[in-house]
Amino acid sequence: MGDHDLSLPKYTSQSKSAAAQLMARLLPVTYVVVGLLCAWEGIKALWSINDNTLPHLSSIVSFFGSRSQGGRGPLLVYQMLVNALATFGVAFGGFVIGGMLGFLLALIFTQSKLLERGLMPYVVGSQTVPILAIAPMVVVGLGQMGSPDWLAKAFIAAYLTFFPVTIGMLRGLRAASSEALALMHSYAASPVQIFLKLRLPASLPYLFTALKVAATASVIGAIVAELPAGSSMGIGVVILNAAQYYNSRPEALYAAVLIAGCVGLVFYGIVAAAERLIVRERRIEA
Amino acid sequence: MMTATSPIIVLNQVNKTYYVGKNQINALHDVSLSIAPGEFISLIGPSGCGKSTLMRLIGDLEQPSSGTLLVKEKTPSKARQDRDYGIVFQAPVLYEWRSVRKNVELPLEIMGYSPAQRHERATEMLKLVGLGDFGDSYPWQLSGGMQQRVSIARALAFSPSILMMDEPFGALDEITRERMQAELLRIWSDADSKTTVIFVTHSIPEAVFLSDRVVVMSPRPGRIERIVDIDLPRPRDFTTRELPRFFELVTEVREGLREHS
Numbered sequence: 001m002g003d004h005d006l007s008l009p010k011y012t013s014q015s016k017s018a019a020a021q022l023m024a025r026l027l028p029v030t031y032v033v034v035g036l037l038c039a040w041e042g043i044k045a046l047w048s049i050n051d052n053t054l055p056h057l058s059s060i061v062s063f064f065g066s067r068s069q070g071g072r073g074p075l076l077v078y079q080m081l082v083n084a085l086a087t088f089g090v091a092f093g094g095f096v097i098g099g100m101l102g103f104l105l106a107l108i109f110t111q112s113k114l115l116e117r118g119l120m121p122y123v124v125g126s127q128t129v130p131i132l133a134i135a136p137m138v139v140v141g142l143g144q145m146g147s148p149d150w151l152a153k154a155f156i157a158a159y160l161t162f163f164p165v166t167i168g169m170l171r172g173l174r175a176a177s178s179e180a181l182a183l184m185h186s187y188a189a190s191p192v193q194i195f196l197k198l199r200l201p202a203s204l205p206y207l208f209t210a211l212k213v214a215a216t217a218s219v220i221g222a223i224v225a226e227l228p229a230g231s232s233m234g235i236g237v238v239i240l241n242a243a244q245y246y247n248s249r250p251e252a253l254y255a256a257v258l259i260a261g262c263v264g265l266v267f268y269g270i271v272a273a274a275e276r277l278i279v280r281e282r283r284i285e286a
Numbered sequence: 287m288m289t290a291t292s293p294i295i296v297l298n299q300v301n302k303t304y305y306v307g308k309n310q311i312n313a314l315h316d317v318s319l320s321i322a323p324g325e326f327i328s329l330i331g332p333s334g335c336g337k338s339t340l341m342r343l344i345g346d347l348e349q350p351s352s353g354t355l356l357v358k359e360k361t362p363s364k365a366r367q368d369r370d371y372g373i374v375f376q377a378p379v380l381y382e383w384r385s386v387r388k389n390v391e392l393p394l395e396i397m398g399y400s401p402a403q404r405h406e407r408a409t410e411m412l413k414l415v416g417l418g419d420f421g422d423s424y425p426w427q428l429s430g431g432m433q434q435r436v437s438i439a440r441a442l443a444f445s446p447s448i449l450m451m452d453e454p455f456g457a458l459d460e461i462t463r464e465r466m467q468a469e470l471l472r473i474w475s476d477a478d479s480k481t482t483v484i485f486v487t488h489s490i491p492e493a494v495f496l497s498d499r500v501v502v503m504s505p506r507p508g509r510i511e512r513i514v515d516i517d518l519p520r521p522r523d524f525t526t527r528e529l530p531r532f533f534e535l536v537t538e539v540r541e542g543l544r545e546h547s
Contacts, residue, residue, distance in 0.1 A: 179379045182347055186371045187396045187444075197392065201383045279383070 094157020102165025157221035168210025172203025300353035312507030324480035336508025372441030387421035
């Protein structure tokens with residue numbers, strides 16, 4: 001007895017303050033951002049690229065700070081954030097619908113090899129169809145059937161999100177080792193107990209990896225869904241408008257792309273935070 | 287060791303055949319064996335001799351191709367339903383999302399013990415394996431030897447009448463291994479009811495040190511070569527390994543392994 005002293009890896013995190021930890025996380029990101037900004041202006045200066053092709057960073061920033069309607073309307077950055085929020089709402093709706101659908105499909109596939117063989121080609125095939133072509137059909141079609149505008153768009157986001165969740169969850173539900181299953185067998189555990197106490201928790205790391213992919217994909221899906229005529233809100237609409245005036249005001253499109261990227265990042269961050277909260281006690285595999 | 291008490295496990299002419307493509311592999315050939323209640327029995331032999339298969343047949347993890355196999359006068363399947371088996375594998379197979387305590391409580395949760403019963407029992411078992419202070423740790427925070435102790439505590443938590451161990455110390459270093467062997471004997475004698483142990487190993491000294499009987503097996507087809515009675519006195523400790531009789535028995539088992547090889 002009394003063998004093996006425990007070297008709990010916890011002590012490293014306890015010795016640093018929360019602020020220092022945050023700094024350690026933010027510093028590399030800051031370096032990269034500063035580096036990118038320098039590269040942007042550097043390339044522009046070195047090859048003397050004109051402002052229509054690559055606007056100054058300052059003009060993108062000042063675009064955010066300018067007001068719409070000839071200076072009398074709200075700040076453009078505010079307007080863009082409102083649109084971003086609309087897109088985020090659609091993306092989140094699609095994420096939830098697609099996530100549940102993906103989970104359900106994975107569950108069905110683990111129960112029936114026959115259904116997996118029969119349906120999997122269509123699941124994969126669905127992702128090879130250009131989403132840009134399907135978006136108007138679904139959005140307009142569902143709209144005519146009386147579905148609320150956001151729901152029709154969320155279906156497009158769901159179309160992109162169910163796939164990674166299906167694949168990830170399928171892998172996750174099969175992640176339990178044969179010995180872990182043999183243990184359950186020896187306890188004479190019921191199928192429901194095996195699912196709840198072994199297969200489901202064992203699948204979580206795979207599920208969250210899939211959800212992180214799905215989070216960013218759902219934002220793309222939402223933006224594509226906003227492109228068909230008739231939409232009035234969303235980053236997709238902002239991008240469409242900015243693209244029309246690209247020749248005279250290129251910074252508008254860059255600003256819209258920047259905001260769209262931020263929506264994806266925020267969504268990813270939320271899922272990553274949820275992951276840390278739920279699977280925190282596990283060893284993070286190097 | 288065979289006494290007047292009726293055996294807890296009886297194998298009669300048990301065969302196990304696998305098919306790999308068109309090839310027929312005789313994993314076990316006409317195996318007959320009786321194990322007494324409370325007996326510590328080791329299965330030893332080279333890879334492919336069917337020692338793990340034999341254990342898995344008894345534990346209802348696989349089905350025999352022919353022959354009869356009774357556990358407490360029931361089929362292995364019935365014995366499993368009655369929760370007669372505790373199993374320890376070579377890998378600890380702890381659930382990484384559960385604390386040490388929660389891992390020990392796992393079988394109790396499945397078998398419907400109340401939270402209070404679970405807590406009491408897990409505390410008792412962790413103390414038994416010398417990990418009383420580690421209930422709130424997570425498996426990855428423990429050494430390999432400690433993880434295997436948790437695995438033993440979990441297997442014994444619901445007081446199964448048969449403990450099956452498949453090379454449980456195979457992944458440990460020699461020093462930890464010998465310590466764990468002594469620990470296992472202490473746990474086995476301290477446990478509330480006398481548990482029958484079936485211990486699969488490929489270490490001769492380990493089998494001799496632990497067992498009442500060592501079943502020596504040989505491969506192609508997997509069969510029982512001979513059974514060596516280990517008449518070393520109990521309780522056994524590190525001095526047991528230094529007895530002349532210990533070396534004689536090690537030699538006897540080794541000779542058994544050499545036959546037909």
